[in-house]
Amino acid sequence: MSPSDHPSPLLLTVNGRACGVDANARTALLHVLRNDLELNGPKFGCGLGECGACTVLIDGVAARSCVIPAGAAVGRQVTTLEGLGTLENPGTTQQAFIDCQAAQCGYCLNGMIMTVEALLRRNPRATEAQLRNELQHNLCRCGTHVEIMQAALRAVELRRPDIPRPGEVRA
DSSP states (O other): OOGGGSOEEEEEEETTEEEEEEEOTTSBHHHIIIIISOOOSSOOSSSSSOSOTTEEEETTEEEETTSSBGGGGTTSEEEOGGGTOOSSSOOHHHHHHHHTTOOSSOTTHHHHHHHHHHHHHHOTTOOHHHHHHHHTTOOOTTOOHHHHHHHHHHHHHHTSTTSOOTTOOOO
């Protein structure tokens, strides 16, 4: 075992808080998030960065955490599904997927939600064509594509200031 194979302290910023982990800098970010930080939003799907189940935001950009070394995330802002909202107060993209019941098995949802979130942070008024283009590399094996597209379009609606969020009372 070479010296570079030994775990060393890494300081990551995940969901807005500093997290120190003892991990090899070459360990996949996904493994550090799930195993060390116990964040279960990102899923292990293919391990090749192809399916999207492991998607997180790094500095606001969708990234496949199964192929990114944890050391590459040092000094950057990492956001997981858990960082978008809470059970009591889901983020707008999460709420859109709840509203449209856009889940069957749910395995792909992390990637779908995080990919839509990244696009809407760049372009809150994304069109259906832009959403389709952004989601084309995320795999859903159970065929919930229609509901996922409805949820993506709903997420655009929920970002409009003139549309109240569920449970929101306006004067």
